Amino acid sequence: MALDQDSEAAKAAEASAQKTADGATTGMADAAPSPLEQELARREALCEQAERVAGEKDWHHGSADLRRLADEWRSLRRWHDPREDALWKRFDAAREAFYQARDDARDDARKKKEALAAEAERLAGSTSWKQTAARMREMMDEWKAAGTCGHEADEELWQRFDKARKAFNAAREEDYARLEQARAQAKAAKERLVEEARKAAVTSPDWKGQEWRAASQRMKDLMARWKEAGVADRADNDRLWEEFTAARQPFFDAQHAHYEALEAAQKKAADAKRALVDEARALAAADDFSREATERAKDLDRRWKQLGFAGRELNDTLWEEFNTAKEGFWDKKRAFGEARHEEWRQRTQDAIVRRQKRISDLQQQADRLQERLNNAYATDHVEEMQDRLEQKLDLIDKIKAEVEDIKSRLD
Structure with a gap:
C-alpha cells in the first residue's frame, strides 16, 4: 500500500505542478512554477493521501502510512506562507x-472482547453442551470480527x-466420555432384559387369574427396569427396543x-343371571305361594350357584337385583303364611270362646238341675234328673x- 501511495503522491505532485505551470504559461508565456508553488502542490497531495488513509481505517498499515507521510511533510521546505x-x-x-477513529474502534473492540470473555467465563460451567458449543462458535466469530484493541489488551x-472455552470443551469431552460408558452399560443391561423378556413371555393355557396377574406384573417390572437402564447409542437403542x-x-x-x-364367558354368565333376575321378579309378582311355586323359588338359588362370574362391574349388581327379587317372593310368602296363621289363631280363639260360653251355659243348666235335685221328692223324677245332670257334667x-x-295347639 505504501508503494502505491508513493506513486499516487508523485503523480499528484506532478499534476499540481503542471497545473501551476499551465496557469503561469497562460499568464506569462514562458514562466516556470516557482518552488513555493511546487511544494504547496506537494503538500496538497500529502493532505489528500492522509485523508484517504483516514477514510480507509486500516489501523495496521494506516499508522505506518501516516508516519511516512508526516516524515515527507517535514522534509519539505518551510516558506512561512499562510497557505x-x-x-x-x-x-x-x-x-x-484517523487516530481518534482507531482509538474509538479499539475501545469498542475492547468492550466487545471483555463482554465475550465474561460470557465465555459464565458459560464455562454450562452442561447444555450442544447449545453452549454453538454459542461458543458464534462467539469466536464475533471475537474475530471485533477487531483489535491493542496488542497487550488483545493478549490479556x-x-x-x-x-x-478450553474449560468448557474439557468438561464436555469428559461428560461425553461418561456418556459413552453409560451407553455401553445401558446396551448390556437392555440385552439382558431382552433375554429375560423372552423367558417371561412363555404362558400356559392352565393359568388362572393369579398366574396371569403375576406374569403381567413381571412384564411391568421388566418395562420399569428398561426405563431405568438408560439410553444406548441410537442405532443400538432402536434395535434393542424392537427386540x-x-x-x-x-x-x-x-x-x-x-x-x-374370559370376557365372553362373563358376558354369557351375565346374560344368564339377568334371565334369572327376570324370572325371580316374575315369581315374586305372581302371588302364587303353592308348593310348586316354592320349589321353583328354591331352584332359582341352585341355578344361580351354577352360573359363573359375570365380571367385576356387573356381578355384585346382578346379585343385588336377584337377591332383592328372590327375597321379595319369600317376604310375600312369609306375609301370606303369617296372615293365614293369624286367621287360624283368630278362628281357634273364637272356637275356644264359643266352647267356654257353652261350658258356662251347661254349667248353669247343671247347677239348676242340682238345685232341683236337692229339693226334689221321690215322686219328682229324681232318677231322670240325675241322668240329665250327669250327661251335662260329662x-x-x-x-x-x-x-x-x-x-x-294354639301355644
Missing part, C-alpha cells in the same frame, strides 16, 4: 481523525476467553386371547278337654 498553515491544519485533522482478553418389544409380544397376544375368552268335661287341646 502552508492551512494545509497543515488539513493534514493534521486527517491524522487526528484472549487468555481469559480461550481459558474459558424387547418382539420378545414380550407373545405374552401380550396370549393375555389378550385369555381375557377375550259334656262339660268333654268340652273343657277340647278347650285345653285347642289351647295347647
